[in-house]
Amino acid sequence: MKPPAHPSRAHVLHWLFETSLAIKGLLCSSEFLCGLALLLTPNAPAARLLYWLTHFQIAESPTDTLATWTQRAMEGFPVATQDFYGWYLLLHGGLKLAMVVMLWARILWAYPAAMAVLAGFVIYQIFEFQHSGSPFLLLLAFFDLLMIALIWQEYKALQAKRTAKTAAP
Template structure:
């Protein structure tokens, strides 16, 4: 492999690994936020949002994120809170499941991961059309990059572990050689 190609491959591996690390963190945060939403009433969610954003608004009264959070929870109904909880929990579990499967190196799960992430991208695109926001646009773009990198790794028959080994300067594992039909491993050796 030439030096330029090796450098390009390492950059792809780095983006792939960082992207999946963010997916894992994002999935965990969604789960941690979604579970309490199952049990909280909208008024309690609004009180929690005020507590969480109070310090930031004291420091910077024009903080955009704090104002967006407060505005978002101020209009929540009980049904919307339950929907948000269910969406966050399912989305978080799916992301954590995808990351765990890809990390284990199960290449047959790549198509499922691509389909699940693609489904999230379609849903987010639909939501973006209805309720455009910079955050949703960035999340959708991020998911598209992860889908593209996952397709790339799947086509190259690589696991997340192969990307880690590449980043550490080690050669990727070669797939195990299968013995000819009717031959046991002891006979093949």
């Protein structure tokens, strides 16, 4: 049998879902690992590492905004703040990583739960955007809205497959 010349809409949407899950999995894994690193690294070595990473750029270009801002932020980065960000990244990344794993495992109840979790993130990102004005938050919100749509589409397809399997003799 000859394969179709063009993939079906369902095939493309499934590919987008799988690709989005892979991207989300990479991002939340790195978020989880960064949180873990912040919790396990004492404050002074973290500050020295950040200084080492940025001081060459500042020496080369004293007006480099990002490097200067990073060094100033690290100067005011007490242990309590480091712990907060460590726990936040660990829990936020861990929750999303668990969600990705359950979706890859095709656990049916995880689909509505993932949509609810992502909707909560979208609300939070839009709320924070109103305060900070960061376009990055809008980009994250857009990606999460796209994920919600893809999860919904995948959920409907999975339900239809399972219904067809149970209805077949």
